[in-house]
Amino acid sequence: MARRRSYDQYCAAARALDLVGDRWTLLIVRELLAGPRRYTDLHADLPGVSTDMLATRLKDMERDGLALRRKLPAPSSSYVYELTPRGQDLLPVLQALGEWGAPELAERRPTDAVRAHWLALPLLRQLTALGEPGVVEVRLDEGLFHVRVEAGEPLYGEGAVAQADARIALHGDLGERLARGETDLARAVREGTARVSGDGPLAKALLGEA
Structure with a gap:
């Protein structure tokens, strides 16, 4: 699988954004912090994401070592996605981002x-x-x-x-x-x-x- 475009900057922040800066990636991480999730569950809890976009982002995350896909044992035998330890390390990043963004919530919009x-x-x-x-x-x-x-x-x-x-x-x-x-x-x-x-x-x- 070809790598995505990079900022091509020798900077840790730029390298991090190469991996998680795409739309939806960090929100997928947020959902997977709840543990293994089926594709359909992820799609239900990420309102607004298209099926194609979700599939693409999950493949990107697998390739970049942030998540993995595995088959559950019988009788379920369904596939789930879960974070790798590298992906779990994004917890403080999401918490800091949420704290920084809290003032932007203001009143809940109808949409x-x-x-x-x-x-x-x-x-x-x-x-x-x-x-x-x-x-x-x-x-x-x-x-x-x-x-x-x-x-x-x-x-x-x-x-x-x-x-x-x-x-x-x-x-x-x-x-x-x-x-x-x-x-x-x-x-x-x-x-x-x-x-x-x-x-x-x-x-x-x-x-x-x-």
């Missing part, structure tokens, strides 16, 4: 797609800062997802988990305010706009009882 789990990465940094590992289940108007704090890969997933170390319910527009960086979890818990349940160390840390 904006939204998925509950897109809040996972901004929340992960705040949860990690608490210093307690575990799994946090998060409920907001757009849906339910869970985040793994220092508990290995994958970092997050959609839906509930049987064993959560803490559960958080976000009320009203709190999810949007957290995404924009206008507030944080600690403040939301104090103000009562985020309700925390659970009796483990992570829940106690969220409640300020640790």
Whole structure:
């Protein structure tokens, strides 16, 4: 497979953009941080990407060592894509990019797609800062997802988990305010706009009882 065009600059930032600077690549990484995903699942959670573009970007990522494609064992036998360790190393890049871009969110536009789990990465940094590992289940108007704090890969997933170390319910527009960086979890818990349940160390840390 021929390599894509390069900036041809002996600069680490330019080399990085050679690999991840194309449209959709970093958003595919965002989705694969949730663990192995089928092509159809990726397409569903990347509104606006064409099937041809998604297939091209995934091939690029395989070629560049950021992702791999493998077949699941029977009875599933379907193919999934997942990040390589090199691809997983992009987590802090996405977090920094999200923090920098938070002020650009402003009010949600009528044309904006939204998925509950897109809040996972901004929340992960705040949860990690608490210093307690575990799994946090998060409920907001757009849906339910869970985040793994220092508990290995994958970092997050959609839906509930049987064993959560803490559960958080976000009320009203709190999810949007957290995404924009206008507030944080600690403040939301104090103000009562985020309700925390659970009796483990992570829940106690969220409640300020640790």
